[in-house]
Amino acid sequence: MTTETTExxxxxxxxxxxxxxxxxxxxxxxxxxxxxxxxxxVLVVQHEEEAGAGLVGERLARNGxxxxxxxxxxxxALPADxxxxxxxxxxxxxxxxxxxxxxxxxxxxxxxxxxxxxxEIPLLGICLGxxxxxxxxxxxxxxxxxxxxxxxxxxxxxxxATEDPVLGAVPEGALAAQWHWDDVDxxxxxxxxxxxxxxxxxxxxxxxxxxWAVQFHPEAGGNTVAEWAAEDGERLRESGTDPAALVTAVRxxxxxxxxxxxxxxxxxGTVVRAHADARPRRRRLTLDVPADRVRLIAAVGxxxxxxxxxxxxxxxxxxxxxHLSGECLPGASAWPGGGGGVA
Numbered sequence: 001m002t003t004e005t006t007e008x009x010x011x012x013x014x015x016x017x018x019x020x021x022x023x024x025x026x027x028x029x030x031x032x033x034x035x036x037x038x039x040x041x042v043l044v045v046q047h048e049e050e051a052g053a054g055l056v057g058e059r060l061a062r063n064g065x066x067x068x069x070x071x072x073x074x075x076x077a078l079p080a081d082x083x084x085x086x087x088x089x090x091x092x093x094x095x096x097x098x099x100x101x102x103x104x105x106x107x108x109x110x111x112x113x114x115x116x117x118x119x120e121i122p123l124l125g126i127c128l129g130x131x132x133x134x135x136x137x138x139x140x141x142x143x144x145x146x147x148x149x150x151x152x153x154x155x156x157x158x159x160x161a162t163e164d165p166v167l168g169a170v171p172e173g174a175l176a177a178q179w180h181w182d183d184v185d186x187x188x189x190x191x192x193x194x195x196x197x198x199x200x201x202x203x204x205x206x207x208x209x210x211x212w213a214v215q216f217h218p219e220a221g222g223n224t225v226a227e228w229a230a231e232d233g234e235r236l237r238e239s240g241t242d243p244a245a246l247v248t249a250v251r252x253x254x255x256x257x258x259x260x261x262x263x264x265x266x267x268x269g270t271v272v273r274a275h276a277d278a279r280p281r282r283r284r285l286t287l288d289v290p291a292d293r294v295r296l297i298a299a300v301g302x303x304x305x306x307x308x309x310x311x312x313x314x315x316x317x318x319x320x321x322x323h324l325s326g327e328c329l330p331g332a333s334a335w336p337g338g339g340g341g342v343a
Contacts, residue, residue, distance in 0.1 A: 001076055002069045039066040040086040040276035043079065045109055046071050047093030047128060050227045054219030055258060056089070056126070059265035065272060072105040082115055086276035087122040087268075090129030092217060096182060097131040097141050110136035116211060122271045123211040124166075127180055130204075130213030137188035137207055146199070147239065148181045151225075151246040152253040153216070155203050161194040166212050166267045167204055170195065174260045175253045176203070176216035179228050183215055210271060218261035222251035 044067050070076045095103040113136040116123040125133040131141045152175045184202045195204035204214045229243035236243045
């Protein structure tokens with residue numbers, strides 16, 4: 001698993017880079033209280049090299065979310081559950097959503113999708129990710145008899161989109177990058193369609209209060225589509241499709257794509273942050289020594305870091321937890337009276 005963040009430094013707060021917890025120290029020379037501040041984390045499931053988080057990942061990281069990327073095609077293991085993660089982002093790929101033999105990690109992805117929906121953890125599935133959502137929750141996916149949908153394609157709003165917190169601001173006729181040979185032909189029970197198109201009935205839908213799935217690629221721009229066109233160029237030309245024209249169409253549309261789908265990514269990120277803020281994410285460590293005589297060290301392993309609340313009866317196996325220690329600088333006593341406690 002790799003972790004992606006941005007770094008900022010403001011008035012006593014440092015946001016951590018990959019693999020480190022940020023620390024905020026406040027207090028006087030008489031006593032101090034340290035607060036471990038860890039960015040809300042999104043688990044990102046990436047299925048292949050050329051299908052990363054792209055624009056969506058950029059916007060999420062820019063807005064202070066930590067991206068824990070699992071490169072499953074390289075053999076990186078998925079976590080057993082979403083403990084410690086405030087969101088789940090499942091990306092696209094060329095494999096069929098039911099082909100567990102070609103992609104043996106798919107059962108684990110489906111389990112995480114079901115957990116996210118059950119626990120109302122914000123989820124966004126993109127293209128293959130959206131198909132996995134549909135299939136995992138009781139819908140179905142089929143190969144398109146009319147052939148693939150490719151390039152920059154206009155979308156239409158459906159009535160339920162108006163009040164949707166993620167897709168509500170998408171304008172009528174907004175262009176979206178498309179690159180898919182399969183699509184959803186039956187929604188899961190209770191799913192609400194939000195966007196449609198001339199050649200694909202279910203371009204976006206929501207399940208429950210916090211699960212969104214889209215058939216298009218909000219993360220993709222011209223460079224990404226150019227990589228896909230190079231990979232699929234031969235079979236496209238054999239079918240009479242000009243891959244260069246598809247790339248040109250997406251490049252021409254890219255300013256609008258970045259505006260519309262960047263805002264959608266930020267809207268989903270807002271949902272993730274609201275979910276994270278609704279549960280405890282800070283542990284306080286009280287020190288009985290002057291603040292300027294103590295250095296706090298937070299060593300965080302590669303896994304999620306949130307601890308379960310005391311009232312939770314079941315232990316969540318979310319991976320390595322932070323190990324906090326205090327180093328007294330010369331002239332300071334170490335943890336007088338038994339030291340501080342983590343609460």
